Amino acid sequence: MQDDRADIAKGGASVRLDNVTFRYGSMEMLFDLTVEGSAIAAIIGPSGSGKSTLLNLVAGFEKAESGRVWIGGKDVTLLPPSRRAVSMVFQDNNLFAHLDVFSNVGLGRRPDLKLSSADEDAVSSAIAKVGLAGKEKRRPEALSGGERQRVALARTLVRNSPVLLLDEAFASLGPALRHEMLDLIGDLRDETGMTVIMVTHHPDDALRLSSMLFFLEEGHIAASGPAEQMLSPDGPPLLRKYLGSQESEV
Amino acid sequence: MPFRARQLSGILALVLLSLLAGGALMGLVFEVLGGVGGFTGFDSYIWRIARFTLLQASLSTLLSVILALPLARALHARPDFPGRSMILRLFALPLALPALVAVLGITSIYGRNGLLAAGMAYLGMHQIPDIYGLTGILLAHIFFNLPLATRLILASLDTIPEDYWKLAAQLGMSEPTRFRLIEWPAILRNLPGIAGLIFMLCVTSFTVVLTLGGGPRATTLEVAIYQALHFDFDIARAVALTLLQLALTLAILAFLGLAGRPTEEGQTFRTTTRRFDDPERATRLFGSVLIACGFLFVAAPIAGTVVSGASADFGRLLFEPVVWRAIMTSICLGAAAAFLSVLLALALVSSREHVATARGYGPARPLERVLDLGASLILVVPPIVIGAGWFILSRHYVDPFSLAPVMVVAVNAAMAVPFAFRVLRPAWDTMAARNNRLCAQLGIAGWTRFRLIDWPGLKRSLGAAFAFAMALSLGDLGTIALFGNDTVQTLPYLLLQRMGSYRTADAAGLALILGILCMGLMMLADRAQGDADAGR
Incomplete structure (x- = not known):
């Protein structure tokens, strides 16, 4: 794919x-x-x-x-x-509510979440790029609306589309x-x-x-x-x- | 209704309901504290029955849910499956069908003289299937609860936002990953509630176990209560059994309270969610086969009821005075129970709204909560327990069997209150929110308000609640089985008698009559409810 x-x-x-x-x-x-x-x-x-x-x-x-x-x-x-x-970001529901920030971004790299250490590095740096470093373990409910969209953007970054x-x-x-x-x-x-x-x-x-x-x-x-x-x-x-x-x- | 009166009517309804349940419990307490019949404690026989009750309920729940999971997934994945909405409508049927009718349908397929036996004989296999005992109980419970579980799981899947499916398609998730990351979490949220509800239904299932249990080996607490009272007149044992049953239901309800009740809210027969995946051919084929099997499993016994019922000798059956008397008794008692039930529910709903409106945005007052709880009081104390309690209490003063009409009406009415409450409450609350201020401004109040404002808006919902409550009490066997006798016989009671004396064709014919009556009422209720929703 x-x-x-x-x-x-x-x-x-x-x-x-x-x-x-x-x-x-x-x-x-x-x-x-x-x-x-x-x-x-x-x-x-x-x-x-x-x-x-x-x-x-x-x-x-x-x-x-x-x-x-x-x-x-x-x-x-x-x-x-x-x-x-292409990567698409919607108005809502970009994130899976039961997964934390890191996993939500990781899905963009591997849709089954079996991440290699290189994948993990890419995910971390994407999260840092959208200004969310330190919030990797948070669930979407603990994020503001803007932060959630940042997570979605981080995912599009690791997808490299x-x-x-x-x-x-x-x-x-x-x-x-x-x-x-x-x-x-x-x-x-x-x-x-x-x-x-x-x-x-x-x-x-x-x-x-x-x-x-x-x-x-x-x-x-x-x-x-x-x-x-x-x-x-x-x-x-x-x-x-x-x-x-x-x-x-x- | 003036404001005072409305508050009072709700309290009155509560008092009536608690008297009904409380009186039964009092009867039991008196016996335990040294009544005449006495209470001898729990012996090994009673524990064995309790174990079997739990065993059959656990197995029924497990099998229903495990089979429903792939079926619900298949139905969700195929919004365009031919006849999908028809299948979902069919899946709503088993729980609306009187249990006795369903049992006859199941025997017409899997029984000794059923379709399955005929098919096996045709293929040269001559084992006669024996469904009496655990097999039959499980089969019937799965027949009732597989469709229920499927609908509830499907409702959970329908809560998944469409964007998730878009994301899954864009990220290229495989089938197992989709299940693990998208579907399972949505299902898991409601699964404890769904399983708890089914477990509760199976623990309190009376008719199925009575007719398909086939002996002391496969008896549950409720059936044992009935046998102790109706055949053995062993009060001590009945008291012990009833207390155990009550403890069990309380425990399950406590669990359900923790797990949360599953809802089918917002469910329609048409899914609006679109899936953006193109499943592989093998997956599609597997799904189609699953859906077809589910359809056959539910449709066959229902068709069996119709086919074997239609072959009954209606020419003779309809000329038996006892049949007509049973039909008339059923309709009169059912209508009375439905009327009482709607009245009670309306009193609860209107006074709950009155209290809630009066408090404005403040926290709910105790009375409001009690009124809410009152509606579901009957779920805590199963009808058989109420019947048994009153039976045991009243025997000191009157012949319990002479109470048959009163008890059937009262218990069946109480049984239907939670359902009537659920139908009426949204309708009433919407009306109130819309009209309260206007009525206050124009000075429309009391009976005038009910006649001019509330009744026109509520009559369809009231009709729906009435038809629904009447269908429920028409099909009920529990109370009449305890109190029924030669002078007061309802249709289910007569049906049970004919089954007991092996007049199978008669039983099938009566089942068809009962089934048509109940289904007709359910359809009326459904239509009235639909009209009411559309008008709102």
Whole structure:
């Protein structure tokens, strides 16, 4: 299983959805996008516009009805999730509640937890990198929301996947913590060169990490471009309207 | 109802329930403290029965749970299995079926003249299967509890968040690792509760042991109590047995209190959890075979009841006055018990809510806790113990058999209170939370409030509780077995008599009638409950 992922060069892998279609209920979705290797892409849009579905198609939790999914120049359309070179972090339930921090991270290296001493070193250094050194033996219940997401990030580090998918991973954190986590993502990206695709409710997330912005509406990409440009006063009217309505909602 | 009255009604219900249970215990205490019949202590016969009671309950629990584990896993892994929701509905049936009906169904498959014997004879094997004794008891208990355990374990598996399955798929966990890291911890949380519940059901199982035990070798405490009172009139022994049974149930309940009760809350027949793994073909095939076996094991005896019941001579059976009298007696006693039960439960629920609302966010007052406990009082003192206690106490003053109707109604009503309470409480509490302030503002109170506000919202839940309670008491054999006689016979009592005199076809026909009555009521209850939930 590791083999399939090893032949992708270390660092970031590009992600491409080539005319991928998917039907959810009565909604027909069509995605066509490319995220370059080591780039950061932010996906925003109203709820129900297909943001999470897009990530699920990349991760392999959903199967494309037509079109191809490419990761790092390799056609993964038919591969199961475990053989795709991606790691995904969800909003909740990233950690197994009955396992401690070390084991939860260790699962990323060996899914049966039979860790060699090299594996253990990798796990320890990943935990240190996300700033949780000394908390290896804690259970998830003894961690704050931000710390739990850090553990999930540590696991993606030991997995060494060239693509990181964040499915509203920081949505339940307060603004300060969210910014802290985004900065950590930025640092980790700079260090490993991994490609990051994140679904978010907060457009300013996209500005904090200079990134490509994809705006989704009703199952397709309605607008895309560099975040600074898209979110500026002369960005696409479509996006202005969404942001305006979102602000008045809050 | 004015506020005072509501508090009072709950206390009154509590008093009635404690009188029923307490009176029985008093009867026992008087005997022990030098009553007429006397208490002679525990002899080796009694210890042997106690040992067998524990043995059969342990084995039944162990086998039910061990067989349910792979079955529940297979069902969970295959949300798209054809007929899955139908199978889960079928699995809810055995516990709703009167035990006597189920026993007849089981003999129609595994008994001397059953399907299995016929099949073996056809293949040239001429051993006649003998299910009487431990084998039959285990078979019947597994028939009741395997589906229950499967449903409860499945409910535990359904609590696993979908994200875990996504993670497992992404990390590439193997089948054994998935079981060890994901499924087992979820199952283990509820397993002590599930096992405890099944153990309790098997320790207090009366009908199965009475009909399939087949003799003194395989007798449990409850059946021995019945025999001591009904046949031997050996009061001393009955007292000793009853005390032992009471101690045993108390011990199990204490354990259950520690282990926590398993819940099926939020369980639907349709799983919403998606699994993101593609199991291997061998795993899928094994799962399918398991599910098919489980289905057959549960469906065959139920089908057997229908088939052998349908071949009974209904032309003659339905012209016997005694049959009609038994049907009418059952319906009247059942309806009376159900009415009393719903009334008691409603009193408990409404006064509990009243006390709870009055305290606001403060800690629960003792009265509120007592009202909660009162609903499940009957679980502490098994119906047979209550029946035996009153039988022993009343014999000093009246002919115990003349108390049959009163005792059947009272004990069956008390038996159904915990279930009626569970149906009514959420409905009542929701109504109260929604309407209390508005009613206070508009000055709607007392009987007007019940008629205009509470009754329209509650009637479906009340109907469900009534039908459920009536089905429970229709199928009950315990109390009527103790108090039944030639003048008061219910359907289960008549059925037992016909079985005892080897009129098997008659018994099968009566079982079908009883089964249809109970199932009809259960379906009504289910529908009313569904409507009530949808309306909320």
